Amino acid sequence: MSSITSKTQITEKIIQLLKTLPKDRLKHYASFKDSQLQRFENTQIVQDISEKDLKLQYIALKELVNDKYKNYYKLDDKLLKPKGNPDYYNRLISEIKGEKKETLFTAIRTVRTLQGSKPLQSLLTISVLLSIYLLYHFNVFWFLNSSSTSTPEEINSLLQNKDTNIVALKKTELTNQGIQKPYLDDSLFHVRNWNLKGNTFVENDKYIRLTSTAPHLASNMFSKNPIEAESFEMELTFHIHNEDAKHGLVGDGLAVWFLDKPSDIGDVFGIENNFNGLGIMMDTYKNGKRGTFPFVNLMLGDGSTYYNKGTDGYETRLAGCTAKDLLNPASKETKMRLVYIKNGYLSIDFNYYGKHEDWTNCVTLTDVKLPHIKYLGLSAETGQLFENVDVIENKIFALFKPDGTFVESIDELDDLIKEQNEYDEEASSLNDINQKVENIKSKTGGRNRAFKRKLSTQRRRTLKRLQNAEKRIKQREKQARLEKYGDEDATFFKRLFSRLLWCLKIIIYIVIFVILIWFGLIIYRVQKQKRKSKSTGLLD
Known part of the structure; x- marks a missing residue:
């Protein structure tokens, strides 16, 4: 090195060494060879580097070209031939030299072979088992037990006694909660058996309009007498419409109530907040950020729980469903069918299109307890947006068994x-x-x-x-x-499938738990190794 005395000579030697480096087979954002040649061929950059630094860089580059560090830091087969993929580096070098081109299959193996990758195997197993569980959970295997399962709509039709050839229930109409044309009492000119409050308008042979196309209206109507039945079915006919609304922007909807007492005018669809009982709110305007509207929202109030209008009652929602065809129906009316059974069964269907017995189930619940004394109410309100809410008819019937006692559960239908x-x-x-x-x-x-x-x-x-x-x-x-x-109707295939499903669920839970523990141990060992070891290299 004593013969190399000038910066120019050192630079020329560095450039000669750089030109001996092989051409990169892989495309990079920046090539080491090209970037360093550009650097040392620039005389202005070289002048700013001291002669001592140039000598050090020449020595480092020379040793790198001569593979000094290959022998100094010799790698054993444990690193060169990983257990999970022993041909990883050989195939990578072959690709770089242009000897053998990677296929899609070998490229996937290059990343991580399935045969030797226990984490990938575990994740794949979890994915398959989880997929099977989700398919069953979302009733994809409906054909396994569809022959013995009735839909909520079919059960509600049975409870409505629509087909007496199948089952005959004794029904008694509750006229105190019924609504039918003409609405007004001839002598008093009031709606029979109902108290109306707020901005109601009665067209005697057409409808009872709770709100019209004007802003900031509110009204409600409650039956004068409570419902004297522990099991009942109700069919309400109504019409929510505003054909002139731009982009379908209307508000706020219709609500059906089963409360412990009638309510005065309030700011929750026309009744007071903190109600006690069940509210079925057919909301046509979206105040919060969640859901698709119109939306049917159920809330079971206890007399102290607050309904949040800003979130459309999301925090206190018991159940609900989207009802896109609720507004401006082509048939000019919508029917809501509600069935309530003494033991807590509650099911709500809608008929949007005016076709006979064309019901779509909204919600079906099995543990809803209405107040012992319950008044039926209907209400509506408008804000800056508005719509017509017309009540057309309501029929409600108490449901009795042939022996004269109330139907207490769905199981009794059998x-x-x-x-x-x-x-x-x-x-x-x-x-x-x-x-x-x-x-x-x-x-x-x-x-x-x-x-x-x-x-x-x-x-x-x-x-x-x-x-x-x-x-x-x-x-x-x-x-x-x-x-x-544990099931009186269990068949061999049903029992076999149930056992397999139960085993799969247990396996999924165990595998997930083991994988989580395993990943936790890996993270712990890596962090522990980092703390213990200090790695240095040429660039440090």
Whole structure:
């Protein structure tokens, strides 16, 4: 090095060494070779570097070119041939030299091979198991039990007694909460059985309008008497409309209430806040940031919980559904069907299109407790935006079993259906036997009356014995399945699938827990190693 005395000579030596470096096969944002050549070929930059620094850089570059550090910091096979992917660096070098081009499959293996990557295997396993669980959770496997499951709409139709051939319930109309045309009492010119407050307008043979197309209106109407039924079904017909509204901007909607007492005019859809009971708010204007409107929001108030209008009651929402077709329906009316059963079953359907029995379920809940004394109310309000809210009709019926007691649960429908099936079978058999007797009688005269009575009695006894025997057998089978599997209607495939699903869920939870612990240990060991080791290099 003593012969190299000038900065120019040192620079020339550095440039010669840089030119011996191979051309980069991979494209970079900046090439080391090109950037350093550009640097040392610039005389202005070289003049700013001291001769001592130039010598040090020449020595470092020379040792780098001669692979001095390859032997000095020798790498063993543990690093050069990783256990998870032993050919990683060989394939990478082959790609750089242009000897062998990577395919999509080998490129994926270059990143991390599945065969040797336990984290990737674990994550893939979790993803598959989680996908299976989500598919089942969102009822993708509906075909496994669809034949034995009724939809909420079908259950509500049964409770409405729409098809007496299936099950016959005893219904009593609650006229004190009904609304029908003409609305006004002829003598007092008031709406029968209802107290109206606020900006209501009655068109006697058309509708009761709670709000019209004017800003800042509020009104409500409550029944004078509480609902005297523990189980009931109600069908409300109404019309929310404002065809002249720009971009469909209207407000604020219609609400149906089941409260412990009638309310004065207030700022929650026309009633006072902190109510006690159930509110079903058909909200047509979005105040908060969540949801798609119109939206049906349910809230069960306790007399002290506050309804937040700014968030559309999101914090206190019991359940809800989007109801896009609630506003300006083509049929000029919307129907809401509500079914409430004593044990807490509550289901709400809507008919948006005016088609017969074309119901869409909104919510179905099984643990809703209404106040013991409950008044039915309807209310509406407008703000800066407005709409017409017209109440057209309301019919409400108490639901009784054939023995005169209230329907207490959905499970009772099964027993009622079975009883009616037995009755229909018995009636059909009786008609067949009577027809045979009449045919014999027409040939042999009145001598067969005794035969007819005997045959009828014998038929009833035989039929009853068969029915009782069948019932006992079925009951024993159900009881055995209930004791053994916890489900009286369990079939082999249903039990097998339930067990597999339960096992998958347990496996998912265990695997997730193990993976979390494993990742935690990895992070802990890496951090611990960083604290213990100090790494230095040429650039330090």
